[in-house]
Amino acid sequence: MTTSTTSSTRRTRDVRTRGRAADVVERILQATAEQLSEVGFAALRVDDIAARSGVNKTTIYRRWPTRASLVDAAIRRSKPPAGVARGSTLKEEALAIARDWLAFHESPMGRGIVRVIQTEVGHPELEPIVRELRADGRRGRIAMVQRAIDRGELPPDTDAALIADMIFSPLTTRLVFNVERVDEQMIARTVDIVVAGLKAV
Amino acid sequence: MTTSTTSSTRRTRDVRTRGRAADVVERILQATAEQLSEVGFAALRVDDIAARSGVNKTTIYRRWPTRASLVDAAIRRSKPPAGVARGSTLKEEALAIARDWLAFHESPMGRGIVRVIQTEVGHPELEPIVRELRADGRRGRIAMVQRAIDRGELPPDTDAALIADMIFSPLTTRLVFNVERVDEQMIARTVDIVVAGLKAV
DNA sequence: AACTTAAGGCAACAGCCAGTTGCGGGCTAG
DNA sequence: CTAGCCCGCAACTGGCTGTTGCCTTAAGTT
Incomplete structure (x- = not known):
């Protein structure tokens, strides 16, 4: 702009x-x-x-x-990847988003943004951008889950926001708090468990 | 002397x-x-x-x-509740821990601690206590999952750390970042999905 | 009650950093 | 080649952390 x-x-x-x-x-x-x-x-x-x-x-x-x-x-x-997923299954899409994030996290700006997202409180001047960053990411991820629902991959009464959080918050928590290493396989397992669970419940 | x-x-x-x-x-x-x-x-x-x-x-x-x-x-x-769970099922234990956290989060110290956990980076002097707080919580939650595995409630090859994160990181993320309301029902659904998913996969 | 001394009050100060100001000079556009 | 935008420089204000020396208050002892 x-x-x-x-x-x-x-x-x-x-x-x-x-x-x-x-x-x-x-x-x-x-x-x-x-x-x-x-x-x-x-x-x-x-x-x-x-x-x-x-x-x-x-x-x-x-x-x-x-x-x-x-x-x-x-x-x-240089904002983070928009979370515009592509793929024919929830798992593919989730992996694509996760991959983008992991790659972005390698760049200086990526790490910088992660630190900022983590900051906020006590810095009200910074709140707008932080809120925006979080909202952007979440919106994309919820949309991803919604597509899976529309596609019939997940039950129609699925709580898209909750599922989006279940899939990605372990990832972001580990990324932000720097505990344990994060890789694609972890995401894959997470998605598998959630999808299987939704079908079974 | x-x-x-x-x-x-x-x-x-x-x-x-x-x-x-x-x-x-x-x-x-x-x-x-x-x-x-x-x-x-x-x-x-x-x-x-x-x-x-x-x-x-x-x-x-x-x-x-x-x-x-x-x-x-x-x-x-006044540190947060130790995460010492009690109950006969994973779900009961998880709910107990979550309840403790939600209650603690109502007190001044509870909110204060959440803000501190969120802070850290750039304040290296604060890192020890932050690390300790996080470690305490995580240890308790992983132990909880491990008990469920030992009890036969979850498959023996379950990744306890991952499951602990899958159950609680949506909760902590929402608590810390103050997005959407958090209640026991949300935890209950999360646990149900994860447990069902683990059995099905 | 008198005494000893640890602990709190007070005020001034050093140092760091955000943000400001006035001026002077170089570089870009026309 | 000239007008004026943009940058450099240096000194300054002001807020906050952390310090210091001296004095006052009160806890614990006899």
Whole structure:
């Protein structure tokens, strides 16, 4: 969506978006993502981002008035995979989504976003983006389950939200809290159990 | 010999643990828990705790050298329910644990702890207590699944950790991220699906 | 009751970091 | 080649953590 910049009260507002300016923005957001993935939001220092990107702190503040808005911008620059699944069975679709997430989690921005999702409370300024990230992911996963229901793969009275959570929250919990390793096989087993269970109950 | 007390940096430390001292400690930890549940760790200010407990900031720092150690102490004062389950079936045990958690989550300390569990990254000083909280909970839940396996309620080759996560991570995710309401019925359905699925697969 | 001394109150301070300001100079666009 | 946008620089405000020295209060002892 080209120019985002939620706050309009800046100065004369980003007329030059090419050349040096574009390069500076790029470097700042990249450095933000990297720092975010390495130290998280709480310990994120603007001076460090300035140093890392080779840009003056003032320049950063001129474009993004607060630390939170900077992080917001950096995240929106490369949001996680939309969770648009493809496949002919629930299992295939779930695996595809999980694969996307695992791959995304390898990138600096991926790790950074995971840390942000984990943050929030006590940082109300960050809440909008966090809420959006969570909602996006959940929406896609619930839609996935709904397709399986429509397809007749799952009983018609299935609680799509619950099933979506049952399939993915073990994954996200392990990813976010960094406990035990996560792989495709784990997802596959999870899906198998849930699907079999739904048919049996 | 015996009591060394090299009276180095700090003073001679907590000899009087009754009377006024005990009252002060009590008030500080209580205020910490309350503030924690209201604003979370990131926004927790020592001055506020001092004001709320009617104690001078210096007094707080004399007992707990950092904000994190204070929070650590407040949490240890009333940790979450141990997850010691009781019941004759997996479902009964799971429901008992879930009930304890939901009840605990109503108290100031309960909410405070949930916020802390959610925090961590970027606050390395807080990591020990967070790790401990998570480990405690998980250990209890895995043991619960293991009992069900031993009892023959679940197949012997069941992955206890995975099943524990499948049953409880939808609950904790919803509790921590505050999305959708959580009730016993939800847990019951989750357990039913997982158990049925394990038998069928 | 008198005394000893641990523990709390007070106030000023150092250090870190977010966010601000005024000015000056280089780079881009036209 | 000129106008003015954009960035660099440096100094500053203000909030919060954690510290220090000194004084006051009260707990426990005789």
